[in-house]
Amino acid sequence: RDQIQVAGSSTVLPYAKIVAETFGETFPNFKTPVVESGGSSAGLKEFCKGVGEGTIDIANASRKIKDSEVEACKAAGVTDIHEVVIGYDGIVFASDINGPDFTLEPADVYKGLAAKVVVDGALVDNPYKKWSEVNENFPDWDIAAYIPGEKHGTREVFEEKVLAAGCEATGDMEARVAGGMDEKAAEKDCMAVRKDGAAVDIDGDYTETLARIDANKTGMGVFGLAFYENNTDKLKVATISGVTPSTETIASGEYPVSRPLQFYVKMAHIGVIPGLKEYVEFFLSDQMVGPDSPLAEYGLVSAPEEEREAQRSSFEAGEAL
Amino acid sequence: MNMMSDAATEKAVNAPADEPVIKMRGKDVCVFYGPKQALFDVNLNIRENAVTALIGPSGCGKSTFLRSLNRMNDTIDTCRVTGDITLDGEDIYDPAIDVVELRARVGMVFQKPNPFPKSIYENVVYGPRIHGLVRNKADMDEVVEKSLVRAGLFNEVKDRLHEPGTGLSGGQQQRLCIARAIAVSPEVILMDEPCSALDPIATATVEELIHELRENYTIVIVTHSMQQAARVSQRTAMFHLGVLVEEGDTDKIFTNPDDPRTQDYITGRFG
Amino acid sequence: MNMMSDAATEKAVNAPADEPVIKMRGKDVCVFYGPKQALFDVNLNIRENAVTALIGPSGCGKSTFLRSLNRMNDTIDTCRVTGDITLDGEDIYDPAIDVVELRARVGMVFQKPNPFPKSIYENVVYGPRIHGLVRNKADMDEVVEKSLVRAGLFNEVKDRLHEPGTGLSGGQQQRLCIARAIAVSPEVILMDEPCSALDPIATATVEELIHELRENYTIVIVTHSMQQAARVSQRTAMFHLGVLVEEGDTDKIFTNPDDPRTQDYITGRFG
Amino acid sequence: MSIFLLVTIVCVLGVVGYVLARSRVSGLETDSSVSYHSRPGYHGMHMAIATVLPALLVLAVWAISSQVVIGNVVKSSISQEVLGDSAAREGLTMGIVSSISRGLTLLNAEELKQAANGIDAARPLLAAKGVAIATDASDPMVTAAFRYNGLEQTSTFWRSIVVILAALVCGGWAWTQLGARVKARNRVEGVVLGLLILASSIAILTTIGIVLSMIRETGRFFASVPPLEFFFGTVWDPRFAAAGATESAGQFGLLPLLAGTLYIALVAMLVAVPIGLFAAVYMAEYAGPKLRSVAKPLLEVLAGIPTIVYGFFAVVTVGPFLRDLSAQISGIFTGDASSFIQAQSVLTAGAVMGIMLIPFVSSLSDDIITAVPRAMRDGSLGLGATRSETIKRVILPAALPGIVGALLLTASRAIGETMIVVLAAGVAARLTINPFEPMTTVTVKIVSQLTGDLEFNSPQTLVAFALGITLFVLTLGLNIYALYVVRKYREQYE
């Protein structure tokens, strides 16, 4: 095999595609890597099949590899796994360009979208129908949010960083605990999304979410920052806790909702599959993931300088999980 | 045929009237299938309350003529009829004539028994129902019983009126089809080789039935069995290659035909 | 079917030998379709170089018997044959017998002409080719010409041997099927109502052909036309409800039958 | 000798056999008056089959069994500590050994000598040939790999000899069989029949393959989620297992998915059946040949369009159209121009899927309606029924069982459809009876659970296999029932 094979997350896919394509163009001696999409899960599953020509070299993931997965990898002989964080993905709320501005707080989102909220001290099924009921500053729109489906890694981030935070902020969390739930159950309950149709799961990509908002002008969508930046003429982004999402605010940690994107390299394949080492190095170079790189232009939030340096040296050293 | 032969055979036909009454008239009937002509200027009158047999070798146009009598030919796209056919003096090919009404008056029984895949009862009541001749359950029961009795089938099936008609034997099926046809009280019944798919015993039953029906209906029957024609009909018409060769009283045709082709055919020289 | 009647009718058959030679023998033949018995203990011998006609009303088992003579019945899953049928003394239902070989020796012509949708030439040459009777183009041309000549078709089609056989008229098609059957030089030819789909003129041609073929082949023909049986056959067997009623010289059967059922049938009392 | 070369040799032998036998028989046929049972070509074929078939069978058996035998021999030669104690470890070790041995075959003599020194020497050499070796390979494995290759070589040598011998012996036997009365044709046809049977059993193999490829994962799923909860649960909420979290709670109720599947299929059938059936009736009973020859292929184009295009159509055109329409309607009746049909809804998916299914219904029913014997039509028309009466009261009832069978087949298509639903009805697993709201289907969840970011060995992913098997059983049930119905229908006319 003279071609690198990559599989995994569809969130990482666009970045991996850009790198692969540029890699192929800048190193005409190597074939352009093949990048499969199919989800982090399927990618890691393939990755953990074993070592050898018939298995993939790199798995893209929009979440960290789980311990159980590392175990499964080990059992199949995939022992040296190197983790590379390529940057961060900001998660933003946006609505139709012609709508009003939204200045969201996690608490607002929680009240609008959680399955159960505390009203007058009692835990009830979410009664809010309109945004204006949640917060009088908001327009008189039916609550209709298009959020990532449960299969998406983004959903996890959304639940933890927004819903759970909102739950804390409103004091609902305490109310739940006070109501007799244990800490864990309460947290879980906080993160449950209402299922009465006001929050719509989208299992497809952000294009689908955009199509939804196109079709329902009073809808609110959850997007990746990259996607939003490609569609600024159609979408208006909401601030969270007063911070406008941008590569800068995310990189600095001001904007709360983001997650790391990474890929996993099978070290046993380094030096065997032609170009694998070069590809990873190329990916890690500032030319690709730096603040002024094509990936950043596409919407990837670059990691801070020292973190990028650490990634490079760690790969150089061949560190494994 | 000409007047004379009609007059001559008048007595042979045991019609009650002195003058034979003509139920249907065909005048210069030509039938074409696409470019191919299947019937050539046929002039044939059908007498009321008599059985008219159409005989002739295969492909001579018997079925074609029969089907043109109730415009079943209309269902064949390429088929075209010229000339006049009248029923009670009315031109049945007149655009003002309604073919549905016509077919309700001129019923048809086919070569292969074709009961609908429904119960015996439903088979019989089908025609009266679509024509709105029955109004309620009692009407229907009556019409079913009457028709089945007439068709000589009632006693055999009265206990299983609601079983499928397709479960009957061939001869019973054919009698069911006849019952179905008479249930709408037609004036004329056309039968295209009604017994050719039946065994000898069933054939005998059906022939007997035809004999009885003659009193109330005008019947035209196509048959390839000369014996059958001789047995059941009063009038016989002989076709050959699309031409009506000869027509007349059955007795005469079978004993003393005018045309040598008829002679040859009935003596088995061909066909 | 019994020795005596064989002996008695010997002279009537214009066979050259003193003793009529028996080509095929059926002994206690019973045929079942699933649970239903269609033939009951039929004992019938087929004489060489003679035409044997099988007559009887519809559904009496004529076709069934005919098809059991070259094991075409094998193609019906539910069909079962008991008793012995021999060809030149060999049991044709012996497992050692190859049915393909048998059918090459006992050919068959069907009720509806069924030429292959290929050229006339290909139709005729197909059999010889699969049986390896022809080696080269010259052989083939010869066999095609000979067969078509025998079938009386050559002059009509010699200019269009490479046009499709399905483009011929019905009678021509049936003669083509006969040509196709004789091209493999069978010993026996079975014909199941070969003329029932033909018009009178075509029928006459085919009958003439059968008459000529008799000199070289043993022929068994099923017909529902008594006239035809009388015209073409030397021997006639009458079936009724699965039973062989009577068998004997055609002349005798048609003039002086032993069995009252035969009498009734040929005089048109039934059927 | 490589397998490919061996097969080629055997085939060449077969061809030679064919030519020899054929010419011999045609030679004999001309100069003697013996009548041959079969044509020379068949004798040739007989000879060729006798040469090739047993040899290939031997080859196949050898190839499979030698793998097992050599594997076991090598395995027993490896010490227990290297081999590992669990079955999984053993498998892994053997996997490494076999990839080393495969790599060794690529090396030349010089390199081989070097590689024999151990894993550290072998690894770079193999890497240079593009063979990746797992990190925990060790020296004994290299030794084992050499042993493996040695055995393999011996086996290959004997394999060639035995196979060629088999070809020659069986071919020779066939040669002695050449004779007038040998039923070569029957034998050849027997072999062909065997091939035909083999081909028809591929369907069965596929089914077995499908079941086998899902059963293990399904088992693992049911190990963590009780079947009762799966089959009768009313909530579908396979929560995202938080990173690092050990317990993976979530609810895996099949019912909302099943309900969505059946509901959407029902709406699709409500669209497709009337349109398809009326179109079929019109084409079969009224339309002239011209209209028929245009309309039928045009409608069938609908069946040929990829479902992803329909999904696209649903999102871009049908969904917004229905939504705006509903806004208009409610504007007229209530004055409040808010739409009550959501752009993504059971209705949208059902409608678009219905459009896709129109040709299935129309073509199948068209065939069935035309199969109703003409005698039925004549019988009814002869009684003075109009055409529509004939159709409604005689033809359709007569064709009903067949049509029902066809509809069941169509329904199983609707149940199995994925792409349209993903785009047009969404992924929200809910139980509702309002067709204007989104629901989702089993197939959609299969795809999304498999292609998501979830942990791959968690029940969240494994549930896809359980869903797959459930769906498989469901369509199987439908098909068995359809076959039963169609059978009954056939009996009527026979």
Add this chain to the structure above:
Amino acid sequence: MTDATISATPIDAASPRRRDIGLKKRYAAERRFRFYGQAAIFLGILFLAILLWTVVSKGVGAFQQTMITVPVEFAQSVIDPKDKRAEDPNVLLMANYPLLARNALVQALGVDPDDKKAVKAVGGLVSDSSRVELRNYVMENPDVIGKTIPVTMTANGLVDSTLKGHIDLKVPEERRQVSDQEVAWINQLVDDGIMQKQFNTGIFVNGASSRAETAGMGVAIIGSFYMMAIVLVLALPIGVAASIYLEEFAPKNRWTDVIEVNINNLAAVPSIVFGLLGLAVFINFMGLPRSASLVGGLVLTLMTLPTIIIATRAALKAVPPSIRSAALGIGASKMQMVFHHVLPLAAPGILTGTIIGLAQALGETAPLLLIGMVAFVVDYPATPMDPATALPVQIFMWANEAERAFVERTSGAIIILLLFLAAMNIAAIILRRKFERRW
């Protein structure tokens, strides 16, 4: 009877006794029924028309691509400053070609070369693929170095969208992806005849790309072609053989019932399940490579097999039994009967069924998802063992791209797929006409 003189004597029967058989109502019902039928056909065709119109109206634009033709100075100072290209072939490969393109445009637009920001923006007007375009040009004609020659380069996807009017210029500048300055440049270039729309051959021949302007279906077309070839080669003979056995030889018993149910069921099993099967059997068990058209072809073969079998059986059933008895009657064996007569007569039906099956396979996405064919593949696959994608997969992937320029291309890709399907269907019709025989 020829001399019939119609005299008074044989009188016609009495005038008919009229019965009310509800004709008026019945005819109204008849007309209604007929209307339903016509409406159904009309609706079906209408849906087809709307669907096609939606796709075509959105996608035709994709067959045009904005190109920039400017004189490019192939300066040695940029390409090969150290003059080492004779020794080191990598020099030409690795040179800074984008700079050449940018310089050429800067000159054409008369932008101040010292205005760093403007220069960078100008460079953004051409696609990044100019690197490859110029490199290939230089590699083919090494003697251009040092000369100035007009070269045609692909414009950036945003420029393309702007020119086609897909970008709403009324939106405030800061929310737009093209600035007013860029719009001005684009207009200037168009006026100068430097920038023009051309037929987009790239969409047919290019491999996948993350840039809309250079993304093409080339790999997908080849991949689909390989897969169709594999399906044809495997599914047709196996399907026909299976049908022959089931239709002509198999005794009607439980076992054949099982096979029959199986086949019908496989025709209805969701296609994604075949993907699971392919992953388990072909990739994991048999060790075939991922993303390869070979595996895709095998999976699609299993998927289309039932369709072909069902169609073939119908075609075999339609061959009149008289042909079979004719062949058997002159001593053909059953096998000869089938292969010499039945099969040739069933050929048109088999062909049609096969092509329908192929078309179905051509449009299938879901199973390919699981065997790694939903992938980003740039290089042409040389053999069916190499990574490749397929037409519907490419559509699926483009539909999920964030960039606006891909929207139009998605529809364009659908048009290409539909064209292939149309070609196959027309082939089916022609073949059927050609092979059709009457009996």
